[in-house]
Amino acid sequence: MEDALAQPGKLAFVYSGNGAQWLGMGQxxxxxxxxxxxxxxxxxxxxxxxxxxxxxxxxxxxxxxSRLEDTTVAQxxxxxxxxxxxxxxxxxxxxxxxxxxxxxxxxAAAWASGALSLVQATTVICAxxxxxxxxxxxGRMAAVGLSEVTREN
Numbered sequence: 001m002e003d004a005l006a007q008p009g010k011l012a013f014v015y016s017g018n019g020a021q022w023l024g025m026g027q028x029x030x031x032x033x034x035x036x037x038x039x040x041x042x043x044x045x046x047x048x049x050x051x052x053x054x055x056x057x058x059x060x061x062x063x064x065x066s067r068l069e070d071t072t073v074a075q076x077x078x079x080x081x082x083x084x085x086x087x088x089x090x091x092x093x094x095x096x097x098x099x100x101x102x103x104x105x106x107x108a109a110a111w112a113s114g115a116l117s118l119v120q121a122t123t124v125i126c127a128x129x130x131x132x133x134x135x136x137x138x139g140r141m142a143a144v145g146l147s148e149v150t151r152e153n
Contacts, residue, residue, distance in 0.1 A: 010097040013089075013112060015082050017103025018075050021068045026059055026081050035091070039084040046118070047076045050126040055080045072133035075104040079125040082108040083118070104128065 029036045044056045055077050058067060067073040082105065089095075101109030104125065111121035 011094070012098040012100065013086060013096040013109070015099065015101035015105030015108040015112070016078065017101070017105045018071055018078065019103075020105075021074045021078055023063055023066055023068060030059065033088070036084055036088060039087055040080060043080040043083060043122075046122045047080060047126065050122060051076055051130070070133065071136060072129045075129035075132070076122075076125050078104060079108050079121070083111060083121075086112050 026036075026040075030040065031037075040056060040059070044054055047053070047055050051072070053073060058073050058077055061067070068077070086096075086108070096112065099109040099112045101107065107116070107121050107125045107128065110116040110124075111118060116124065
């Protein structure tokens with residue numbers, strides 16, 4: 001019995017949303033990959049001009065000064081890391097056949113698919129995170145289980 005697939009499979013990139021961040025994320029790649037550092041520096045300039053904070057400073061913050069729990073920081077930071085990683089993979093010839101994103105990851109997926117330019121995606125992620133930050137703790141979520149078929153009374 002062979003372990004290899006009869007035909008190569010397809011590749012999908014799935015982009016995560018808020019909550020996937022952790023203190024120290026990206027640090028090793030940032031210190032070991034000049035290209036990753038350069039990509040993040042470019043994204044840092046874009047996000048700084050829109051959101052008013054440095055993703056590089058936030059990535060390098062210690063536990064005492066970290067603002068990763070703040071959605072206005074976490075979402076643009078996750079977006080930037082995912083864009084930089086996707087760019088690195090593409091530069092190495094690794095292209096996704098499909099992309100999907102959860103929550104804030106939808107913005108990175110929209111960029112990766114070509115639906116949004118980098119300028120548009122940066123604007124969206126900063127506006128999205130800012131709006132969510134302003135309403136933090138003021139909303140609730142509800143889930144309703146319904147069948148596909150609705151009955152009329």
